[in-house]
Structures are given as structure tokens and as C-alpha cells.
Amino acid sequence: MIGGGYCGHRFATRLQELGTRVITTRRNPEAGSNALAFNSDDGTIPSAEALAGTTHVLVTAPPDREGQDPCLKALESQLRRLELQWVGYLSTTGVYGDRKGLWVNEDDEAPLESLLRRSAARRRCEEAWLSSGWPVQIFRLPGIYGPGRNPMGSLRRGESRLVHKQGQVFCRIHVDDIVGAITHCLALLAERRPALLNVVDAWPAPSSDVISYAAHLLGCSLPEFQPFEAIAGELSPMALSFWRDNRRVSNQRLTQGLGYGLKYPSFREGLRACLNEEQAQLG
Numbered sequence: 001m002i003g004g005g006y007c008g009h010r011f012a013t014r015l016q017e018l019g020t021r022v023i024t025t026r027r028n029p030e031a032g033s034n035a036l037a038f039n040s041d042d043g044t045i046p047s048a049e050a051l052a053g054t055t056h057v058l059v060t061a062p063p064d065r066e067g068q069d070p071c072l073k074a075l076e077s078q079l080r081r082l083e084l085q086w087v088g089y090l091s092t093t094g095v096y097g098d099r100k101g102l103w104v105n106e107d108d109e110a111p112l113e114s115l116l117r118r119s120a121a122r123r124r125c126e127e128a129w130l131s132s133g134w135p136v137q138i139f140r141l142p143g144i145y146g147p148g149r150n151p152m153g154s155l156r157r158g159e160s161r162l163v164h165k166q167g168q169v170f171c172r173i174h175v176d177d178i179v180g181a182i183t184h185c186l187a188l189l190a191e192r193r194p195a196l197l198n199v200v201d202a203w204p205a206p207s208s209d210v211i212s213y214a215a216h217l218l219g220c221s222l223p224e225f226q227p228f229e230a231i232a233g234e235l236s237p238m239a240l241s242f243w244r245d246n247r248r249v250s251n252q253r254l255t256q257g258l259g260y261g262l263k264y265p266s267f268r269e270g271l272r273a274c275l276n277e278e279q280a281q282l283g
């Protein structure tokens, strides 16, 4: 597992439960952790001995500041020494650009020049992996949520904003459906694994709907309603860029083509599960 962050850690934990041997990397592994040190920015790479015997690699690191893929940039020669049977790459649905709220699927390619800079970098990283010669699967992900990373956290901290932009929706996915979809693919015959796969839930929705439902679950009051147009001027360029693209991303290839059943088809089931898990952890 290249990167043991939010998705990487959840996926590694699941694979270990299934009895698979997993290696993860972190840029600065904590003392006592089993993770290997890998940081493309300072050239720290794991030894060939530490990686020996690896057959499957999931890349969870995003493009670096120059837009390059950290793994291909710094670890490719190490990986070439292995007999890899599968490479999974976690990408984003940002590569579809703005679709004015319409549906998109894996066959709908956006012109590179129409994309946000970070999405264009992502597409180039996808292309680099697809042309690597390894059997690569690209998983295109929308906003990732799950236990410890969801709108209930910001509501509890009083940091939530109820911003609404007419007609704007966002797609999202619970982290356990990322894990589930990848595990599902790995159980398929290699020739049935698609090179490009959207892993998104079935319910694109305005962020105000999601925050409202999160507040309902917590039984707390909603922050003040703010029309996007009224606050756009005070948003950072980064925050503004998240509101630029409006699309509904189809999961038909995953659910109908490959027969994967989403654990959390919408944010409602997903947020309820997050709350249950967070409460169980608190004891």
C-alpha cells in the first residue's frame, strides 16, 4: 500500500482481517509502527528487501506539488524488480471537469485544458500509470467520508457552514465502499477488471442536504443558511474551485456491470453508520 492515510489504513486493516499480508508506507512512520518510510519529496524509499514478494500495489498518494506521481517518480525502479499482478490507483472524479450537473461515466473524457489544474495533473498521473505496462486499475473517487471524516465533526466543533448554490450537487463515497469495491474487483478474474472505474454512491446531492441530515442525526441546530453568491467573494481560490465543477458521476459500471452492492447507497445510511462507529469508539 503506497500511503497509509485515511483510505490506505482502512483498506490495510480490512485486508489484514482477511488474512492478507500488507505493507503500508508513510512519510514519517511513528516509532513502533510497521509502516515503511517512503517520501518522494526527500527521496526516502523502502529497501528492495522490504518490498520483496509484493504482488499487488495500491497507490493512495496524490500528485506532488509539481503534479507528478510520487510513486512513479521515486519508486518505479524498485517496483520494476517485482512481479506485480495488479496495481490499483486512487484517482478523483475531478478528471471529468464541470458537466453542468449532468451525468458522466468512465467513457466521457473531458478536454485536458478544461480541467482545474489539480485535475489535469491527476489525469496525467492516471495516464502515466495506464501506460506503465502493469495491469492497472484506476479508481475514480468523489468526496470521501467515513468515521472521523464527515460533516458531523465540523457541526460538533461549530465550524460548519450551510452554503447553498442553486442546482449544485456533489458526489461522495463512504470509505468502506472504496474498500469494498476494490476487494470486489480483486476477487474477479483479471480480464474482468476494468481499467477505469468510478466508485461513487447512488445519490449526488447538495452539500446543504448532507449537512442538514448530519444535524438531524446529531439533534443539533443548523448553522445560518448562506447563499453561495453572498459568500463567494470571501472564499479562498481553493475553496472556490470546489464549487466550480458540477456533475453527477455514474456508478453503473461498478454496480450493474460488476455486480457490486453498495453498503451505503446514499449519505443517509453512510452518516448513520459513521455516527454508530464513532459512538462505539467513545464507548
Ligand SMILES: NC(=O)c1ccc[n+]([C@@H]2O[C@H](COP(=O)([O-])OP(=O)(O)OC[C@H]3O[C@@H](n4cnc5c(N)ncnc54)[C@H](OP(=O)(O)O)[C@@H]3O)[C@@H](O)[C@H]2O)c1
Residues within 6 Å of the ligand: 002, 003, 004, 005, 006, 007, 008, 025, 026, 027, 028, 038, 039, 040, 041, 060, 061, 062, 063, 064, 070, 090, 091, 092, 093, 141, 142, 143, 144, 145
Ligand atoms: N479526500 C477526498 O475527499 C478525496 C476525494 C477524491 C480522491 N481523493 C484521493 O484519494 C487518495 C486517497 O485519499 P486519502 O483521503 O486516503 O488520502 P490521505 O489520507 O491524504 O493519504 C495519502 C497518503 O499518501 C501519502 N503521501 C502523500 N504524498 C506523498 C509523497 N510525496 N511521498 C510518499 N507518500 C506520500 C501520505 O503519507 P502520510 O501518511 O505520511 O501523510 C498518505 O499516507 C488520494 O490520492 C486523494 O487525493 C481524495
